[in-house]
Amino acid sequence: MTTTQHTSSSPTSIPTGRVADRVVIVTGGARGIGAACVRSLVAEGALVVVADVLADEATALVAELGERTAYVPLDVTSEEGWQQAVAAAEERFGPVWGLVNNAGIVHVDPIETLSEADYRRVIDVNQVGVFLGMKAVIGSMRRGGGGSIVNISSTGGLVAYSRILGYVASKWAVRGMTKTAAQELGPDGIRVNSVHPGIVASEMTASSSRSHEQVRTQPLARAADPSEIGALVLFLVSEESSYSTGSEFVADGGFTSL
Incomplete structure (x- = not known):
């Protein structure tokens, strides 16, 4: 059975902020865009489950951010793992x-x-x-009275890139899945949107000549900081985006406008 790791048995501070006391699961939350999302959500009062296969990095992030976070090991390709992760989130914090x-x-x-x-x-x-992931959280969100699902796609879900066929196929699929889920889950008060980042500053993109060439040609000629994507995700999780569902939110420095 999957167990959570956290710094105390329950949060003690009185939450404030745009997502105060909202329980949020972030997959791939140990580093990069995922960690930026975790930080943005926690800063605005959320209770965040960091779900990842990178135990050391996730545990370190939870130790840094404190009692409003918990780590759950999760292989996102495992349906049983997802069920355990949602159960652990509910046990620790409440409905997702x-x-x-x-x-x-x-x-x-x-x-x-x-x-x-x-x-x-x-x-x-x-x-x-x-x-x-979407399938696993529906019951919990219904019990809690609604929710917001944010699927991280890519500009690779809007345009084509060579040499990464599987990635492009998967990200276009995420875009379509998001729209179908939005139609099905809207009556339950569950919103579903996709985010399409362009080049984001990371160790991987720092050494990529292809990434450097892309950012040089776009209107904002730089890579995004992960925190900029985290801010967009925060908006979509919060009630500030309460009338947005089934939509693509693009943060690519204008690359797809060309």
Whole structure:
């Protein structure tokens, strides 16, 4: 059975902020965009479950941010793992209000040499993981009276990129899945939106010539800081976006406007 790790048995401070006392699960929350989302949500009063396979980094983040966070180990491709993660979130904090489906991977290869195994692995994490996450939280959100699901797609879910076929396929799928889920879950007061980041500053993009070329050609000629994506996710989890569902929110420095 999955267990949570946290710094105390219950939060003691009186929450304030835009998502005060909202229970939110963030997958891939240990680093990068996921960690930025966790920080933004906690800063505005949320109770955040950091769900990740990176135990050391997730535990360190929880230790830093304190009692309003908890770590749950989660492989997003496991339906049982998802069920355990939601149960752990409810036991620790209460019904889930928000889900940020952020966990994702990329594999670079031209189509002619891309193996079926590598293609399926990307689809399993990026697409099937989002499906399983949405499915897992519906009951909890209904019990809590509604919620907000934010699926992290990419500009690769709006345009094409060569050599990352599985990634592009998965991110276009996330875009469509988001719209279908929004239609089905709207009557339950559950909103579902997708976020489409462009190049985000990270160790991976710092050494990528392709990333450098992209940002040089776009209207805002720089990579995004992860906190800028975290701020957009915070808006979508909060009630400030209460009339937004089934929509794409793009943060790409204007790249897709070209």
